[in-house]
Amino acid sequence: MTIQQLESLLNINLPSKEQTILLDDTQITVKRDDSIHSIISGNKWRKVKFQLLDALENNTKHIISFGGGFSNHLHALGYYCRQLNIKLTAIVRGDYSQNLSPMLQDLIAWKSDIRYVNKLTYQARTDSYLNTLQTEFPQALIIPEGGSSHFALQGVGELISELSQEYDYIIAPVASGGTLAGLIQEVSKQSLKTKVLGIGVLKGQGYLEDLVNDLLPKEHASSNWQIMHDFHFGGYAKKNAELIQYCDKFYQQHKIEIEPIYSGKLFYAIELLIQNTYFPKSSRILALHTGGLQGTR
Numbered sequence: 001m002t003i004q005q006l007e008s009l010l011n012i013n014l015p016s017k018e019q020t021i022l023l024d025d026t027q028i029t030v031k032r033d034d035s036i037h038s039i040i041s042g043n044k045w046r047k048v049k050f051q052l053l054d055a056l057e058n059n060t061k062h063i064i065s066f067g068g069g070f071s072n073h074l075h076a077l078g079y080y081c082r083q084l085n086i087k088l089t090a091i092v093r094g095d096y097s098q099n100l101s102p103m104l105q106d107l108i109a110w111k112s113d114i115r116y117v118n119k120l121t122y123q124a125r126t127d128s129y130l131n132t133l134q135t136e137f138p139q140a141l142i143i144p145e146g147g148s149s150h151f152a153l154q155g156v157g158e159l160i161s162e163l164s165q166e167y168d169y170i171i172a173p174v175a176s177g178g179t180l181a182g183l184i185q186e187v188s189k190q191s192l193k194t195k196v197l198g199i200g201v202l203k204g205q206g207y208l209e210d211l212v213n214d215l216l217p218k219e220h221a222s223s224n225w226q227i228m229h230d231f232h233f234g235g236y237a238k239k240n241a242e243l244i245q246y247c248d249k250f251y252q253q254h255k256i257e258i259e260p261i262y263s264g265k266l267f268y269a270i271e272l273l274i275q276n277t278y279f280p281k282s283s284r285i286l287a288l289h290t291g292g293l294q295g296t297r
């Protein structure tokens with residue numbers, strides 16, 4: 001199977017479109033990865049596509065992965081696995097069994113096998129617990145939280161080649177780092193002058209940079225990127241009235257839906273940076289809309 005065949009099988013609509021909008025009288029372009037599929041929107045497809053293709057080629061029948069109770073990654077993976085007839089074991093942080101989120105209800109409908117684990121067990125997802133799972137399921141493919149692996153970098157990198165022009169800035173939200181690392185790697189591969197800016201959506205100064213650096217191969221460890229840490233609103237999925245209002249106002253003005261966990265913080269940050277004249281005049285600015293609207297249902 002080719003990646004194009006896989007995408008048409010799953011009804012994924014790529015390349016996504018570029019749409020210009022005015023933010024505070026400044027023109028920016030939005031890469032609409034939120035609109036690549038009717039159920040599964042956003043960056044999660046790009047992050048797992050090559051891993052899934054590889055899994056299909058190796059005849060993988062079982063995938064295990066990790067996430068919170070509203071995880072866009074588990075949601076997307078649950079859908080793909082159902083369509084592709086692969087069993088998914090979803091390791092969920094916290095016990096939501098008596099209080100299913102819409103995401104978990106979808107996973108159940110898609111026949112995923114859900115395991116609720118406490119914070120301590122979940123924290124060991126990259127070491128001891130990973131080994132326990134691999135011993136229990138020797139045939140299974142284990143995909144890290146958020147789908148952030150070297151496959152993710154390749155998939156995300158493709159979006160740079162889809163662009164109609166070169167940009168001075170590409171700006172994206174950052175949580176597990178795979179998306180930003182993919183952008184940085186591709187900008188470096190193509191020797192573009194584009195600066196890659198990340199907006200940290202959780203409290204993670206130092207930690208987020210480490211995640212990105214750990215994912216980047218040495219030859220693409222460029223310095224033309226930066227993560228901003230002033231826009232997390234108190235932490236992951238934390239929000240306040242101002243941010244919620246901002247998302248509503250943004251939708252009214254631009255008719256593009258955003259949510260407070262990722263894209264709301266992204267556009268809020270960009271608008272504030274514009275107001276603070278962070279960008280030199282007539283900079284070409286691209287914002288990556290990574291989707292994620294399912295998480296706020």
Ligand SMILES: *Cc1c(COP(=O)(O)O)cnc(C)c1O
Pocket residue numbers: 042043044072073146148173174175176177178179180262263290291292293
């Ligand atoms: C997962 C996710 C991100 C963060 O991407 P990372 O590669 O984990 O940094 C951003 N936006 C949305 C909507 C997401 O679901």
